[in-house]
Amino acid sequence: MNLKITDHLIQEQLKQITRRHFLQNLSTGIGGIAAASILGGCSTFFDKKGNPTQISNNPMEPSVSHFRAKAKKIIYMHMAGAPSQIELFDYKPELYKLNGKECPPSLLEGKKFAFINGKPNMLGPIASFNQYGNSGAWVSNHLPNFSRAVDEVCFIKSMHTNEFNHAPAQLFMHTGSPRMGRPAIGAWVTYGLGSENENLPGFIVLASGGKTPDAGKSIWGSGFLPSVYQGVQCRSEGDPVLYVSDPHNQDRTIKGDIINTINEINKEHLAEYNDPEINTRIAQYEMAYKMQISVPEVMDISKEPAYIHQMYGTQPGKSSFANNCLLARRLVEQGVRYVQLFHWGWDSHGADDFTSLTGGFVERCKEIDQAMTALLEDLKQRGLLEETLIVWGGEFGRTPIREIRPGANPKNIGRDHNPDAFTVWMAGAGVKAGYTHGETDEISFNVIKDKVHVHDFQATILHLLGMNHEQLTYFYQGRDFRLTDVHGQIVKQVLS
Amino acid sequence: MKKVPLLICFFLIPNLWLIANNGNVSEESRFEYINLFIGRFHPLFVHLPIGLIVGIFFIEIYAHIKKIIISPPLIGLLTLLTLVSSIISIVMGYLLSTSGDYDLDSINNHMYTAYFFLLLNTLLLIFHTISFKKNLKIYRYLYIITLFLCVLFISITGHYGGVLTHGSSYLSEHAPWNYKPKKIITDINKAIVFEDIVLPIFEKKCISCHNADKIKGGLRIDDYDLLLKGGESGKVIIKGNPEKSELYHLATLPSSEKRAMPPDGKTPLTKEELQIIYWWIKNGAENQKIVQDLSPSREVIDLLSNYYTPSSSGTSLIEQIKVPELSEEALNQYYNTSILVLRISKNESKLDVQFKTPQSVNKAVISKLEAINKNIVYLHLSNSSVKDEDLKEIQKFENLNQLYLQNTAITNKSLSYIKELKYLEILNLYNTSITNEGINHLKDCKNLKKVFLWGSKADSSILATVKTTNPQMVVYFGIDSNQVNQSKK
Numbered sequence: 001m002n003l004k005i006t007d008h009l010i011q012e013q014l015k016q017i018t019r020r021h022f023l024q025n026l027s028t029g030i031g032g033i034a035a036a037s038i039l040g041g042c043s044t045f046f047d048k049k050g051n052p053t054q055i056s057n058n059p060m061e062p063s064v065s066h067f068r069a070k071a072k073k074i075i076y077m078h079m080a081g082a083p084s085q086i087e088l089f090d091y092k093p094e095l096y097k098l099n100g101k102e103c104p105p106s107l108l109e110g111k112k113f114a115f116i117n118g119k120p121n122m123l124g125p126i127a128s129f130n131q132y133g134n135s136g137a138w139v140s141n142h143l144p145n146f147s148r149a150v151d152e153v154c155f156i157k158s159m160h161t162n163e164f165n166h167a168p169a170q171l172f173m174h175t176g177s178p179r180m181g182r183p184a185i186g187a188w189v190t191y192g193l194g195s196e197n198e199n200l201p202g203f204i205v206l207a208s209g210g211k212t213p214d215a216g217k218s219i220w221g222s223g224f225l226p227s228v229y230q231g232v233q234c235r236s237e238g239d240p241v242l243y244v245s246d247p248h249n250q251d252r253t254i255k256g257d258i259i260n261t262i263n264e265i266n267k268e269h270l271a272e273y274n275d276p277e278i279n280t281r282i283a284q285y286e287m288a289y290k291m292q293i294s295v296p297e298v299m300d301i302s303k304e305p306a307y308i309h310q311m312y313g314t315q316p317g318k319s320s321f322a323n324n325c326l327l328a329r330r331l332v333e334q335g336v337r338y339v340q341l342f343h344w345g346w347d348s349h350g351a352d353d354f355t356s357l358t359g360g361f362v363e364r365c366k367e368i369d370q371a372m373t374a375l376l377e378d379l380k381q382r383g384l385l386e387e388t389l390i391v392w393g394g395e396f397g398r399t400p401i402r403e404i405r406p407g408a409n410p411k412n413i414g415r416d417h418n419p420d421a422f423t424v425w426m427a428g429a430g431v432k433a434g435y436t437h438g439e440t441d442e443i444s445f446n447v448i449k450d451k452v453h454v455h456d457f458q459a460t461i462l463h464l465l466g467m468n469h470e471q472l473t474y475f476y477q478g479r480d481f482r483l484t485d486v487h488g489q490i491v492k493q494v495l496s
Numbered sequence: 497m498k499k500v501p502l503l504i505c506f507f508l509i510p511n512l513w514l515i516a517n518n519g520n521v522s523e524e525s526r527f528e529y530i531n532l533f534i535g536r537f538h539p540l541f542v543h544l545p546i547g548l549i550v551g552i553f554f555i556e557i558y559a560h561i562k563k564i565i566i567s568p569p570l571i572g573l574l575t576l577l578t579l580v581s582s583i584i585s586i587v588m589g590y591l592l593s594t595s596g597d598y599d600l601d602s603i604n605n606h607m608y609t610a611y612f613f614l615l616l617n618t619l620l621l622i623f624h625t626i627s628f629k630k631n632l633k634i635y636r637y638l639y640i641i642t643l644f645l646c647v648l649f650i651s652i653t654g655h656y657g658g659v660l661t662h663g664s665s666y667l668s669e670h671a672p673w674n675y676k677p678k679k680i681i682t683d684i685n686k687a688i689v690f691e692d693i694v695l696p697i698f699e700k701k702c703i704s705c706h707n708a709d710k711i712k713g714g715l716r717i718d719d720y721d722l723l724l725k726g727g728e729s730g731k732v733i734i735k736g737n738p739e740k741s742e743l744y745h746l747a748t749l750p751s752s753e754k755r756a757m758p759p760d761g762k763t764p765l766t767k768e769e770l771q772i773i774y775w776w777i778k779n780g781a782e783n784q785k786i787v788q789d790l791s792p793s794r795e796v797i798d799l800l801s802n803y804y805t806p807s808s809s810g811t812s813l814i815e816q817i818k819v820p821e822l823s824e825e826a827l828n829q830y831y832n833t834s835i836l837v838l839r840i841s842k843n844e845s846k847l848d849v850q851f852k853t854p855q856s857v858n859k860a861v862i863s864k865l866e867a868i869n870k871n872i873v874y875l876h877l878s879n880s881s882v883k884d885e886d887l888k889e890i891q892k893f894e895n896l897n898q899l900y901l902q903n904t905a906i907t908n909k910s911l912s913y914i915k916e917l918k919y920l921e922i923l924n925l926y927n928t929s930i931t932n933e934g935i936n937h938l939k940d941c942k943n944l945k946k947v948f949l950w951g952s953k954a955d956s957s958i959l960a961t962v963k964t965t966n967p968q969m970v971v972y973f974g975i976d977s978n979q980v981n982q983s984k985k
Contacts, residue, residue: 062836063838064836064838064839064841064842065840065842066841066842067841067842068814068840069840069845071843136794195835196850198852265767299916305977306977307975307977311975332877333879335850377975378975380972381947381948381950381972381973381974381975382924382926382950382972382974383900383902383922383924383926383946383948383972384899386922386924386946435798466841470734492802493798493802
């Protein structure tokens with residue numbers, strides 16, 4: 001072990017050459033370029049047309065959209081656990097009459113449920129409904145504030161998905177595939193369009209406390225895309241990003257120097273191996289440095305005027321959906337491309353008070369109602385709704401059939417998962433406001449008109465952001481991948 | 497010369513067939529049925545003589561230029577084939593015309609030119625044969641003249657045939673001199689139901705067979721009165737009763753059904769188109785009424801506006817803005833600078849401009865945009881350090897459509913610079929020092945649709961003035977803090 005320092009360095013460098021690099025070099029030597037394409041994903045950057053490009057120093061450099069974008073930014077509010085469409089938007093008068101009646105076997109034929117078995121009963125809506133606004137949209141009594149804003153909103157009542165369990169359904173909703181490994185829609189968007197604010201990440205994720213969504217962080221992961229495109233989760237309580245503040249007594253310029261030097265070395269490395277992950281590392285170091293100033297500033301909602309806090313129902317320092325709504329507004333104001341909000345606790349099975357439609361569900365509604373309405377109105381009055389798209393939804397819907405958990409208190413009422421019908425809404429740039437698309441049958445069990453599949457919904461979101469979902473591809477493991485796989489039809493009716 | 501009588505016989509055969517057939521036309525016979533079956537091969541078969549005669553023409557030109565001799569028997573064979581195929585085509589054409597689906601004048605034009613072509617074709621064969629056998633120059637010249645005439649007449653005949661199948665306006669419809677800007681429906685409630693909504697559907701799907709030249713089933717759909725009059729089998733529209741109306745009934749049949757309209761192979765009406773026609777007939781199949789008169793339900797309005805979405809999106813102001821062409825080099829000079837210049841979409845010369853470091857935007861930075869200022873349609877100066885005097889040049893950005901000035905230190909003076917921007921639709925002045933007086937500068941921006949004034953010094957007292965100067969402008973004053981407090985109490 002008496003190696004000289006130069007020998008040692010050579011040794012270290014050789015260790016860096018992984019099997020991938022070895023095979024890659026081998027392929028250029030023997031099989032030529034054709035063989036190299038098999039290992040494509042790790043060799044070069046490809047532009048949006050699939051042509052290899054020179055590695056740009058900034059993977060987040062904004063780029064031109066396929067066609068004219070209606071929306072430049074997006075706030076996506078995901079209600080993890082899947083809220084009941086029957087208690088919120090999908091008014092079904094017939095279902096009240098069927099309450100408590102035995103479910104006819106014909107309804108259950110061919111259906112798979114996560115929990116329901118045996119001979120279940122129907123469950124009427126535990127809400128009262130009214131029509132609101134010029135559009136006459138139905139909204140339940142659980143969302144009194146939101147009913148003011150329905151003329152800004154476009155409801156899609158005919159959503160359906162392939163998955164009936166939370167984790168795969170959430171993955172499906174966000175990555176277009178029920179299994180892990182695909183990039184989230186926010187990653188696709190920042191990959192396709194870049195980010196306009198150089199001091200903040202292009203894809204920011206905010207969760208309102210509680211537990212993280214069942215599918216975990218992979219629903220804001222970058223999958224096979226370079227990891228620079230993955231969502232950056234900011235905490236809404238305490239330090240927004242851990243370890244982002246300077247250590248005590250350490251000068252910021254020193255840190256700047258350190259990062260510059262590290263990045264110089266990384267750039268040499270990049271020139272040598274051409275691995276996009278090195279580029280990611282460089283970009284993230286620079287971003288982290290800039291975020292030390294930009295993040296604490298933008299994430300500090302305490303300086304907002306009192307009436308704004310009152311409007312959103314925010315309490316600075318707490319971790320809540322309301323705080324996240326206000327943060328989302330501040331982030332899009334600063335030009336963040338994709339803001340993903342997660343709320344939790346919507347899985348209303350009725351196993352206990354927290355998951356009962358009469359208990360926890362009502363609380364969840366209160367938590368979102370005022371804040372999301374305030375967000376809509378605030379963006380509208382600031383003129384930000386002109387170029388921001390807002391999306392609200394869960395991962396699937398809930399059954400019109402009551403689920404009885406063995407041993408659960410009968411006063412707790414719940415519904416099971418229903419992948420065949422659920423409601424989402426969109427608002428803002430390019431969306432037909434005050435419009436309802438699609439229809440379910442009279443018990444909100446199946447879609448009977450204008451079905452919208454998850455892939456159709458994703459294609460529509462990309463369309464609103466100016467991207468053709470069939471052209472937004474990434475070459476990986478020998479083929480082009482896209483968010484909507486081989487599916488997806490744009491729902492033209494919801495476009496303004 | 498022995499063959500001449502034979503040729504004359506050929507020429508006579510179709511006429512004999514026609515004479516023989518004439519006696520049978522009145523009978524609804526099986527014979528007529530077969531006639532029509534054979535007749536329908538006419539549009540297919542007719543291309544054979546056309547191709548042959550044009551082929552001969554080009555072979556002769558080629559031979560002339562290259563100064564070579566093409567084997568005369570070969571030309572003779574081709575000419576004979578042309579003659580035989582023309583005769584067959586003409587017979588088929590006659591059989592097709594007996595169906596009575598076509599306008600008589602148009603048919604006659606087509607038929608007589610075709611006969612004349614047949615005559616020329618016969619002469620062509622005769623002249624060719626003589627010039628070849630006897631080697632007489634004069635016949636060679638006659639042959640060439642006849643060949644020219646043949647090509648001329650086959651073109652005229654072909655054109656009349658095209659008029660029959662596609663209508664007389666088919667060729668000239670999209671000619672540059674016939675360009676008519678499409679009528680654009682801006683307000684669906686004010687659209688005339690028949691003329692603006694129903695007729696365009698018919699034009700797209702029905703009129704190619706039911707027009708003045710081609711009157712299938714005796715029905716014309718290109719005119720309201722004639723449509724109501726109906727066809728051979730009677731009325732096709734029963735006012736107020738779409739289910740009993742033959743037109744709606746046939747259009748809803750599956751394409752496998754023999755009587756389905758449009759016939760198998762043509763594009764059927766979409767679900768939406770059928771719904772629109774149903775709604776129109778149900779409401780009395782009126783000619784002049786506008787959508788509003790029929791008090792449409794919400795669903796109908798959605799249906800109609802969805803059907804017209806493609807054309808309405810083309811009406812937006814930004815489409816009308818014409819900007820100079822832009823080269824990639826002009827854009828490259830901004831690459832890696834503090835200015836972010838992007839095309840608003842691929843292949844468009846309209847630009848969206850933002851600033852990467854908004855805190856250092858000043859006059860010098862803005863003046864860097866001079867080379868592309870007419871291309872910029874969206875300009876983002878929000879949260880920037882821009883001041884009134886920096887915006888002096890903004891009046892030269894004459895194609896601006898959206899201007900974002902929120903969270904800046906600008907005052908009324910800036911608005912006096914932008915008053916000339918005639919394409920401006922969105923102006924964001926959130927959190928600026930604009931006052932009511934400043935808004936007066938905007939009275940000439942007739943296209944201005946949205947102005948955001950929350951956090952500025954302007955207030956709702958200007959609304960009365962705005963209503964008269966810019967009736968379509970919506971002003972956003974934001975959320976009143978007092979209102980929020982009250983609603984919570």
